[in-house]
Amino acid sequence: MWIAGAALVALAVAAFYFMRHTKSELHTMIGTETLSIPELERFRGVSDELGAKGTFRKVAEVVGTAHPRPQGALKAELSKTECVWYRFEVERQYETVEYRDGKRRRTRRTEKVAGHTSQHGYAVIDDQRRTIGVDPNGTSPDRPEQTMDRFEPHRGGSGSMELFGISLPSVFGGGNSTTIGYRYKEWVIRPGRRLYVLGEVHDRIGPLVIGKPQEGGHFLISTRTEGELRADREKRHKLLAAGVIGGTLLGVVLIVAGIVS
Incomplete structure (x- = not known):
């Protein structure tokens, strides 16, 4: 019994840290200003006039549509x-x-046998056709479009097989395992998709780019609006808070009961 209680307390601790992260994201969204690309260019211009060309940095929110790289x-x-x-x-x-x-x-x-996330940058373009670069830096966006969720049964054989241009071994884990099949999943952001981006705008490579803050902080790329993201984080925070309190109390009760018995 006490083992189950200890597991519940451990889960509550993990939920507590996730809750703090969620609250921090929410506060960052609330406290960060959504700026147009021309406004960011003006801020960069002031930085250049002060002799800080190439060192401009500003945490901001940017909204626009996804646009391919050159x-x-x-x-x-x-x-x-x-x-x-x-x-x-x-x-x-x-x-x-x-x-x-x-x-x-x-x-x-x-078991996962293959996977890849594209690392190429792209751009966000606003209603005035002004663009700002996006450096994803390995960050997966929130709610991308799922273009594939397909299961392919294994048709036998012990050699390698190829599906969708990917070569896969058909047997893993020794003679006591039998491959049933493979599930293929894929997510994308298409050109023209409306995006909300929260990150640090900089001009280290010349043109303005928004990416992960250099000195720590939140970096979000989402197909949802800021309002939808805030509502999601508020709901998640409440659920996690309830889980932390309930898990801790129940875990302590089970630990005490296990020791006493």
Whole structure:
């Protein structure tokens, strides 16, 4: 009993840190100003006049539509969708055979066998056709469009196989595992998709770019509006707070009960 209580307390501690992070995100969104690209250019101009060319930095929110980099749009790995950003992953579903207490047991499991997130930058373009670069820096956006969630059954054989241009071994984990199939998932941001970006605007490479703050802070790229994100964080914070209190109290009760008994 006390083991279950200790597990609940550990989960409550993890939820507490997640709750603090959520609250910090919410406060950052509330306290950060949404600026147009011309306004950011004016701020950069003042910085240049003060002799700080190339060192401009300002935390801001930017809203606009996704626009490809100068080299053109990307093509998503699996669906070949034109996009400015994509991520895919391939999961292997397999069955293992185990013997416990003289009994034969079959267990289904899943493991990730392939995946990739595009690292290329892109831009956000406003209603006046002014652009600002976006450096995703490996950050996955909030609520991208899912273009694929497809399961392909394994058709036998022990050699390698290829689907959607990706070569996959058909057997993992030794002779006691049997591959059932592969699940392919993919997410993209298409050109023209409306985006909300919270980050640090800088001019280190010349043109204005928004990315992850150099000295720590929040960096959000979302297909949702700021209002929708705030509502989501407020709801999440309340649920986590309830979980922290409830998990801690129940965990302590179970620990005490286990010790007493």
